Amino acid sequence: MPLLKNVRFRFAIGLVTLAMLPGCAYSLVHDNPSAPPNVVAHCEGSENIDDSSIAVVPIPVVAFISPHTELHEIGPDDYLNRCGRPTQLVNRDVTLDKTNCIPASLTEIVTLGIFQWCPATISYNADVTSSPSSSQQPERLSSSSRPTVMSSDSR
Numbered sequence: 001m002p003l004l005k006n007v008r009f010r011f012a013i014g015l016v017t018l019a020m021l022p023g024c025a026y027s028l029v030h031d032n033p034s035a036p037p038n039v040v041a042h043c044e045g046s047e048n049i050d051d052s053s054i055a056v057v058p059i060p061v062v063a064f065i066s067p068h069t070e071l072h073e074i075g076p077d078d079y080l081n082r083c084g085r086p087t088q089l090v091n092r093d094v095t096l097d098k099t100n101c102i103p104a105s106l107t108e109i110v111t112l113g114i115f116q117w118c119p120a121t122i123s124y125n126a127d128v129t130s131s132p133s134s135s136q137q138p139e140r141l142s143s144s145s146r147p148t149v150m151s152s153d154s155r
Contacts, residue, residue: 025097028076028122036090036129043083044125049074051098051120055113063113079124089126097121 052071055063076094083089101118108116 025095025099027093027095028074029080029092029094031090031092033091036127038130039090039127040130041128042125043089043128044123045079045082046121046123047079049120049122051096051101051118053116053118055115058114060112060114063111064108066113068116074120074122076124079122080126083124083126084128088129090129092124092126094122094124097123 050072051074053068054071055066055068057063057066059066074096076092077086079094080086080089080092098118098120100120101116104117104119108114
């Protein structure tokens, strides 16, 4: 019996293809670039996060076609607040990269569709503007878990 006519082989290929669909990168926040005159710093950073999901109907095999819900809510404000107050941020960009979810989607096959582990990376950057009440320069952060702040003179 040829391999391509084997029902088990087609089913396995279909499951692997279905499991690879969620892998991608998309933008959570993206402002159109502008050049405000009062930019005092640039803030950027990235972090590895867990974007795993679980099936709404956790019945094995049925869970493959069931909608999934995220276990951890990912909001862009959680990361942009590290750069400053929302009223001081311009040219914001927050991107969620789920490319690592493609090989990790094997967990969805092993759990028969109930759980999918997704190690994602979120990267963010924004320009920080001066506010009328604040005239001091923001401090420079160098830790890898904190955002990098660069003054407009060092660009």
